[in-house]
Amino acid sequence: MxxxxxxxxxxxxxxxxxxxxxxxxxxxxxxxxxxxxxxxxxxxxxxxxxxxxxxxxxxxxxxxxxxxxxxxxxxxxxxxxxxxxxxxxxxxxxxxxxxxxxxxxxxxxxxxxxxxxxxxxxxxxxxxxxxxxxxxxxxxxxxxxxxxxxxxxxxxxxxxxxxxxxxxxxxxxxxxxxxxxTSTPAPMVSVKLNLRALWRNSPVAVFAVFWVGVSNSAFGTLAAVYAQNVGLAVAAVALFTSIPILAGAVMQMPVGLLSDKMDRRKVLVAVAALALVADLAFILLAPEGTTLNYVLAALLGGSIYAMYPVIVAHANDHAEPGTAIQISGGLLLTFGIGSILGPTVAGWAMSEIGIRALFVVTSSAHGVLILYTIWRISRRVAVTGDSKTAFQPLNAGRTSSLQTVKLSQGEAADDGPEKPAVAAG
The missing domain is CATH 1.20.1250.20 (MFS general substrate transporter like domains)
Structure with missing residues (x-):
């Protein structure tokens, strides 16, 4: 404490x-x-x-x-x-x-x-x-x-x-x-985006974090627009946008503890599947009132905002000492690239198809993520428990920075000079 x-x-x-x-x-x-x-x-x-x-x-x-x-x-x-x-x-x-x-x-x-x-x-x-x-x-x-x-x-x-x-x-x-x-701190963390090195370290992490960026940013940007257009009042819209963030914070620890005990890729698939269920429920059930919208928002938020730290932990499992910030920072920037694409595509889809097209976009991202991760599981064995890094709860990408990575990793951030990372799943 x-x-x-x-x-x-x-x-x-x-x-x-x-x-x-x-x-x-x-x-x-x-x-x-x-x-x-x-x-x-x-x-x-x-x-x-x-x-x-x-x-x-x-x-x-x-x-x-x-x-x-x-x-x-x-x-x-x-x-x-x-x-x-x-x-x-x-x-x-x-x-x-x-x-x-x-x-x-x-x-x-x-x-x-x-x-x-x-x-x-x-x-x-x-x-x-x-x-x-x-x-x-x-x-x-x-x-x-x-x-x-x-x-x-x-x-x-x-x-x-x-x-x-x-x-x-x-x-x-x-x-x-x-x-x-307070004294002025030391120079700040600076990380260049090296997609080739990130991909060699973990194809699943790079692929998944991009699509999580697409889905999270689309929902985070346009959830309020969806809520207004299904008839929720301003107070209900504010609650609808708050519930997913709170649910994501609550879900991080149980999801993280589970990922420490088994193949993180399987946990990622399971969490993405829960997100997909919520996506499809928004589309098929077409909820109009507050209660069902709140429940589905909690399920979706608890899923999508718990995926990012699992991805970062998986990428760090095979990283050499001293490369944690380089890898996590690169994943953050890859997440950002996905975040640039997501709201644009979702906004266009909502304009052309209808308000629930938001969840067509997020479900597509989650479906692609699930299929690729399952394929990668069949191609490479899981990391053993003794070789895993400790799971660290993280803000959901969009509110993280390179300094967040250093602050969250504690002693890991003070390791020696950077070394090449070896391949992960």
């Missing part, structure tokens, strides 16, 4: 992160809800997620160089200010292409600010307690994001209020770190 004394030195960082995620929760839900009210097409609303994912991937790649040039505090302050400008501009210029561009800018800012907070946390905690600190950090972020979603139930989403509140909390996020006397 982590003590209060251990949390005090990082309290400013945790508070700043909470403000960031609270603002991000408001930002992430007000745009599709308001955009749908303004009559934006499903294609345009899907492109909001594409823009965000593209900005996020670029932010993950570029932030370390920016920090090396001018320092953590200046970059963090600038990114918080730009994020505030972005959401305020969205309230002033209400057009799809302006929002897509601004959403990409907010994704870039979010990636950079998250990496800076996490590099500080990593620096301020010893390797032995990083896992516990990461757990606290994850719970703070989860609570703040959910609170940001639920705030929309308290006012009129057709006005300026929630854009202003998001901007206020983006600005507040820079106050704790600006006033903190």
């Amino acid at each position: 982590i003590t209060i004394r251990q949390l005090i030195p990082i309290s400013a960082l945790l508070l700043g992160s909470a403000f960031l995620l609270f603002a991000g929760g408001i930002n992430g839900l007000i745009l599709p809800v308001r955009g749908n009210y303004e009559g934006f097409s499903s294609v345009s609303l899907g492109l909001l997620g594409t823009g965000w994912a593209l900005g996020y991937v670029v932010g993950c790649i570029m932030t370390s160089a920016m920090v090396a040039r001018v320092g953590h505090v200046r970059v963090f302050g600038a990114l918080c200010a730009i994020a505030a400008v972005s959401i305020l501009s969205s309230a002033i210029v209400i057009t799809p292409w302006a929002w897509i561009t601004l959403r990409g800018l907010s994704g870039f800012c979010f990636a950079g600010t998250a990496m800076i907070v996490e590099s500080w946390l990593s620096e301020r905690t010893d390797p032995g307690s990083r896992g516990r600190v990461f757990g606290v950090y994850t719970m703070v972020n989860l609570g703040a994001t959910t609170a940001g979603f639920m705030l929309l139930t308290l006012g009129d989403t057709t006005g300026f209020l929630f854009f202003a509140l998001a901007a206020i909390f983006y600005c507040l996020a820079l106050v704790p770190t600006a006033l903190s006397n």
